Amino acid sequence: MALLDIRAATLGEEYVAHAHDHHQLILATRGTTELSIEGRGDRITGSRGCLIPCGRHHDYRGDGRNRTFVLDIPATSLPALRDGEAIERLFERPRFFSVPPRLNRLAASLMQQLECCPALHSEIAALLLRALYLHLESQPLSEDTGAALGPGLRERLDLGRLDAWIDHHLADEIRVEQLAALCALSAGHFHACFRELTGMTPLAYVQRRRLDHARTLVTHSGLSLGHIASLVGFRDQGSFSRAYRRCFEVSPSVARRESHTLASFGQEHRSIGQAKAAEST
Template sequence: MGRMATPERLRLVTHSFDQLTAFERRNYRYFSETDAGLPFCLCRVRYLAKNSPLAPHLHEGLYELVFMLRGEQIYQAEGRNYCLHSGQFFLTPPDLVHSTGGNFEDKALYYYLQADLRQLRRCLNGPLAREAELLAQTARRATDGSRRVFPLPKEAERLLEELIGLAGEPGPLDRLRTFQKLLQLLLIVCGAIRQAPSGDGAEGLGGPRAPGSPEHSAMALAMRYVQAHISEEISVEQLARLCSYSPSTFHAKFKQATGLPPHEYILRKKIDSACILLANGRYTVREVARRLSFCSEQYFSAVFKKYMSTTPGAYRRALSGPAEDT
């Protein structure tokens, strides 16, 4: 997702397979607009290990959809965090700055589709004018709203596989089949977007899915408590009592609201704080572990490496220069 910030960069990467790195050759498969003469590109991405965070960027004039088949990823847009899980897709309208919010891209299998819907609508005008108008209406709704994560229909997964299978088949019949499958995929996506409930739409770490509900208020209270007591030991049982739920009910509601289990949410927030403390340069790794109430420096280091793909000592040295870490 998002390896390019402009249509020119898009063409450079998707059309020049020879310029890809060995990692990209193993893990990416591209279908670009030149393959079929259509205003879109499709990429299949398979990460077998953590990859670098996605830096803030935008796509000029292009809609982007990320279809998550396996794994999960946190994306950030307009100051909100969205946790994308298997069986969901993430929508970014044109010219919207987005990133992974400093989070590493983890092991996953997903597709991303980047399309110029205005140009596609011009292709459809005439016998497919109704379909073109539906795409335009849905695009306007998606651009105006803040909802970014939607359920991924099963049929969409099949179409993605069939589309990527047409890559490198530039014959007239293949071009027609590609056009038909692309339109079918986009109409299915439109249906999922139009059926989604209205509202804030923030998923993942941005907050609960139903603002104003008792569950929303309880989960918001739990998240505020975590932030306010980040230097203390925090248990799921504590948070459940705070919200007047049993631990099992709280766990289910918290994961539904935030996209993450409560224990993982706590650890991620502690690592966020650890990054700030380590960047400060005044604290050793041992002191940071103690200030955030990790049971040992070794456990802190293991958790830090899991989420940041580097050790806390290496992270601190990279930001503030060589120093003792114990």
């Protein structure tokens, strides 16, 4: 990897979870991406970005319409960068930060330059990182906006009602705005309150509920894996299998085979028991 590796991307609607061995800056010029770093989540928009230190597990799902800068920074390259030590301090821990309009306009302009002149990618990456550093050096390190839940909010965040709605729409795209509307909250307020209540982001919660239902279908039905994937909201069997393996540490095909083996063993054991009982009579 180069000292700075920048790309303009459209983050799709597929749920992705991973970690990598480099620092990463995520900065959008338009659209929305739901992103969580080790359980702490926020929405990446034109007014909100994030810093992901190397090795930190994170998951995300875009809206398929965003335009997003993804800047990868190998930790080993920081000493060679201008303000390398200061930039390294920015990545001491995960951080979500506000993006003022002037920085968003700069990012949009640089994205156009990157798309027109990809050969300038190193210079564009350095300029964007420098602008971000100058913006953040005067900002407080912590921008957490923890949501204290009073009794009224706890009542509005009715998990039973949310679960029922999610289960009814597993085959559909489920967005935070829809869940927030059920609770009469703004999307941002709902996101923060939901994380405070459950310890999970709405995105991770919905994904886990999809996979829990999928596990039941994998082990207790004869439906094909592709059909199960569509029933619980995955676009294809491949993305479903990868998510299933990440969650349960076994592929759905292996889980089904093991389930059938156990069922066969149980049936054989019962048959032997019944035969012995018949002999004794």
